[in-house]
Every structure is written in C-alpha cells, then in structure tokens.
Amino acid sequence: MIPPFRLCLLSCARIILCAEIAGWLKPLPKGHNSMQKRNFVRLIAAVAGLAALSACTGPIAPQQGNAAPSGPVTVALLVPTGSADANQDQLGQSLVNAAELANRDLASLEITLKTYGTAGDQTTAASAANQAIAEGADIILGPLFGDTTTAVAPIAGAKALKILSFSNNPEIAGGNTYILGQTFENTARRVTSFAAGRGLNRLAIVHPSGLEGETARDAIRTAAAAAGSTIVTEGSYELSVEGITEAASGIATGIRGSGANAVMLTDGPTAGLPYITESLRGLGVRPAAAKFIGLQRWDISREAIGQPGLQGGWFAAPDPALLTAFEARYSAAYGTPPHPLSALAYDGMAAIGALLAEARAEGKGDPFSTDRLTKSAGFAGVNGVFRFLPDGRNERALAIIEVSLGDARPIDPAPRSFAPADGS
Known part of the structure; x- marks a missing residue:
C-alpha cells in the first residue's frame, strides 16, 4: 500500500519530486497485496492530482525559518501518556504509532521524531515542551488537549x-498554534450548506447543556446564517438518562410546532445521541417531517447507527475510503485498530513532510513559515484534504454520510481540493 505521505499537496511541478523523496516503490508490508496497492494508488492519484492543480499559485515569499535546507529536522511529538488513566495512555500510544507510521514513509527526509508524555496536564506539558526545545525541536506536533496546548x-x-x-x-488557535482536530465550525458549515441545497433550511438545534453543546450550537447558528437557513427552535438537555427524559417532551413539542424540517443534533453516539433521537421519534418527530442531521460522526458506534431513530439521518465525516485504507495499514503494522483520533497524528506528520520537501526543493530554510503553513491548497492525509487558516483554525473536506438499514454510506463525496480560503 502506498503511504499516504504521497498525498502531500505540492505544486504541479513537484509531484514527481514527491514520488522520488517518499520512495513509492518500497516493498509493501506483509498482508498487503498488489490489488490493494493499485487501488490505493488510484485513490491517492485522484486526490493529489486535483489538489496539486490548486497549489499552482506562484512563489511563496521567503520568511525566516528555523530549519536548515538540508539535514535532519526534529519533530517533538507531545501525547497524553504517563498518567494514571489507562484509556488516555492507550490513546496517546495510538497517536505515537500513527506518527511513527507516517515517519517511516518520510524516511528520505531525515525527520527525527521524539516523543514526550504530557500526562494530560498543563504542568507536565510545559515541562515536556521545555525538554523538547532543549533537545532541538524544530516544530511541535501535539498536544491533544486545549489546556495543555495553551500551556505549551x-x-x-x-x-x-x-x-x-x-x-x-x-479558542486556542492563533499566534504560533494551529489546530488539527475536526471542529464544530467546519462540520456545521458542511452539513448546513448541504441541507440547505436540498431545501432543508428550517432548522431545530438540539444539544446537551454545557460548553461542548453550546459551542456546537453556536457553530450551527453561524453556519445557518451563512447558508441562508433559519433557526426555528432550540432545545437542550442535561446529559443523563433522567435529563433527556425530562427535556425530551418539550423539545419534541417545539420541533413539531416550529415547522422545522431538519433537526441538528450535536451529541455523540457514545453519549446521549441514541437516547435523545429515540425519544424524539417516539414523541412524534417523524422522519418525513424532520430529518436528523449530526455534528459528530455516528459511525464510530455500530450500535448507534443500528438505532431505528437514526435511519435516514445524515452526518459528515472524512473520506471513508482514505480512512479505511489507513485503518487497514495501521492494523497490519500494530496488530490492533487505531484510535479514531490517531489519524490526526498521521496528518500532522504528512503536512510536516510536505512542507519540508517543498522548502528543500526550493533550497529554502523556512519549511514551517506562516506562508507555507497557510497556503490555500493545503495538505492531504488520511482524513482527506485539509488546510490551516491564518487564524490557526483549520478547514477539512468532508463527505456527507447517510445512515440506512444499519449501515453508513456516502451520498456526497468529500471535495478533493479547496476553493480559495476566505481567511475566516
């Protein structure tokens, strides 16, 4: 299988150089056959080719950088290992595995990847950052959490x-900080625009109480205004069985009475989503009148997408074909499936590799300059194409997925390239 570093989005003239740098003709790992390789080649070529066309935007003005045009570059990987939380350690190790998988694909670029545990707390994260800098870090990949990132x-x-x-x-993006994680803003824009294009423009927002739910609610409000849609009702619930039971009747009454034709659900499939959707359907919010649309991936739970209340609903997710290819390759390498967030580590390393290859091709020592990081063509990885915006946030290309008969299938593919960034 061809490593997804080949997805790096360089200019058209540099596609061949990327192939030479990355070493596309390395033997495949055990368990991968030639058909898998050919299929993945076609998939990668489609993404890289289209994105490369959008990258031909002229030369980038040089800026002061902190890496030499040639020689090793050190990436400090900060992950939430070293705490007493076994789940957090497992997640951290999955991030490490994905980053190392990417770095093996970048062998020709001489990237030294050094891992530092943050234990998921600010003090340890700050100490890890100081150590990484003392040991020669040229760029920091991670940490995972917002508060540890602000400490670093x-x-x-x-x-x-x-x-x-x-x-x-x-909220933590900006200055020298760029975020890789999928944001509610990005997802809300995608699903709201798609729904509006199909006449679903009278929206109800249903969210759990608290910061996460309110952040998602605000993202939908902004996206709805941009799409020309109207928020006709909103409802919230405490995130518990009792809280949902208590709030569901009033929320259902508001949806039915408002004439909403789409219900925007911000909760996740391992939290309150299955219960609130079943409650609303049981209280007369019918699929023919109001389609359920999610701001989180529903397919991370097979049980959730089998729920009757979610059938016919939509959510947004990265390109399923690219993710499936990554998951297969990760599992072959490590003998266990990756954590859903681990693909972010691969994407980060892929972007670093693309930036470094581009700067070296130009003989420049500024691979991680602001201009390079925020170029409108962006990058490509196992989550699909993405780019960093000047304010440190990101934009990711997402597919629209429909739940039907207990399965999730794309009904509108993820874009393979970006329109010019608006800087917002």
Whole structure:
C-alpha cells in the first residue's frame, strides 16, 4: 500500500519530486497485496492530482525559518501518556504509532521524531515542551488537549516554534498554534450548506447543556446564517438518562410546532445521541417531517447507527475510503485498530513532510513559515484534504454520510481540493 505521505499537496511541478523523496516503490508490508496497492494508488492519484492543480499559485515569499535546507529536522511529538488513566495512555500510544507510521514513509527526509508524555496536564506539558526545545525541536506536533496546548504555546512561541495541536478547540488557535482536530465550525458549515441545497433550511438545534453543546450550537447558528437557513427552535438537555427524559417532551413539542424540517443534533453516539433521537421519534418527530442531521460522526458506534431513530439521518465525516485504507495499514503494522483520533497524528506528520520537501526543493530554510503553513491548497492525509487558516483554525473536506438499514454510506463525496480560503 502506498503511504499516504504521497498525498502531500505540492505544486504541479513537484509531484514527481514527491514520488522520488517518499520512495513509492518500497516493498509493501506483509498482508498487503498488489490489488490493494493499485487501488490505493488510484485513490491517492485522484486526490493529489486535483489538489496539486490548486497549489499552482506562484512563489511563496521567503520568511525566516528555523530549519536548515538540508539535514535532519526534529519533530517533538507531545501525547497524553504517563498518567494514571489507562484509556488516555492507550490513546496517546495510538497517536505515537500513527506518527511513527507516517515517519517511516518520510524516511528520505531525515525527520527525527521524539516523543514526550504530557500526562494530560498543563504542568507536565510545559515541562515536556521545555525538554523538547532543549533537545532541538524544530516544530511541535501535539498536544491533544486545549489546556495543555495553551500551556505549551508561550514556551514554543518564545523560540519561534510552530505548534500543530491535535485539539479541536478553535479558542486556542492563533499566534504560533494551529489546530488539527475536526471542529464544530467546519462540520456545521458542511452539513448546513448541504441541507440547505436540498431545501432543508428550517432548522431545530438540539444539544446537551454545557460548553461542548453550546459551542456546537453556536457553530450551527453561524453556519445557518451563512447558508441562508433559519433557526426555528432550540432545545437542550442535561446529559443523563433522567435529563433527556425530562427535556425530551418539550423539545419534541417545539420541533413539531416550529415547522422545522431538519433537526441538528450535536451529541455523540457514545453519549446521549441514541437516547435523545429515540425519544424524539417516539414523541412524534417523524422522519418525513424532520430529518436528523449530526455534528459528530455516528459511525464510530455500530450500535448507534443500528438505532431505528437514526435511519435516514445524515452526518459528515472524512473520506471513508482514505480512512479505511489507513485503518487497514495501521492494523497490519500494530496488530490492533487505531484510535479514531490517531489519524490526526498521521496528518500532522504528512503536512510536516510536505512542507519540508517543498522548502528543500526550493533550497529554502523556512519549511514551517506562516506562508507555507497557510497556503490555500493545503495538505492531504488520511482524513482527506485539509488546510490551516491564518487564524490557526483549520478547514477539512468532508463527505456527507447517510445512515440506512444499519449501515453508513456516502451520498456526497468529500471535495478533493479547496476553493480559495476566505481567511475566516
């Protein structure tokens, strides 16, 4: 299987160079056959070719950088290992595995990947950042959480180092910090625009109480205004069986009385989503009148997408074919499936590799300059194409997925390239 680093989005003239740098003709790992390789080649070629066309935007003005045009570059990987939380350690190790998988694909670029545990807390994260800088880090990949990222940002900023955080919190983005995580803003724009294009423009928002639900609610409000849709009712619930039971009747009454033709659900499939959807359907919110649309991936839970209340519903997700290919390759390498967030580590390394290859092709020492990081063509990885915006947030190309008969299938593919960024 061809490593997804080949998805790096360079200019058209550099596609051949990318192939040479990455070593496309390396033997496949055990368990991968020639048909898998050919299929993945076609998939990657489609993404890289289209995205490369959008990258031909002229030369990038050089900026002061912190890496030599040739020679090793050190990436400091900050992950939430080292705590007493076994789940957090497992997630952290999955991020490490994915980053190492990507780095093996970047062998010709001489990237030294050094891992530092943050234990998921600010003090340890700050200490890890100081150690990484002392040991020669040229860029920081991670941490995962918003608060640990804010602890690291000023330390890295004092040394003019960029941070590619795994966080999805747009509030921490900006300055030297760029976030890789999928944001509610990005998802809301995609699903709201798609729904509006099909006449579903009278929206009800249903969300759990608390910061996460309110952030998602606000993202839908903004996206609805941009799409020309109207928010006709909103409802919230405490995230518990009792809280949903207590709130569901009033929420259902509001939806039915408002004439909403789409219900925007912000909860996740391993939290309150299955219960709130079944409750609303049982209280007379019928699929023919109001389609359920999600702001989180529903397909991470097979049980959830088998729920009757979610049949016919839509949600947004990265390109399923690319993710499936990554998951198969990861499982072959490590003998276990990747954590859903681990693909962010691969994407981060793929972007770093693309930036480094581009700068070296130009003989420049500024691979992680702001201009390179925020170029409108963006990058491509196992989550599909993505780009960093000037304010540190990101934009990711997403597919629209429909749940039907207990399965999830794309009904509108993820874009393979971007329109020019608006900087917002």
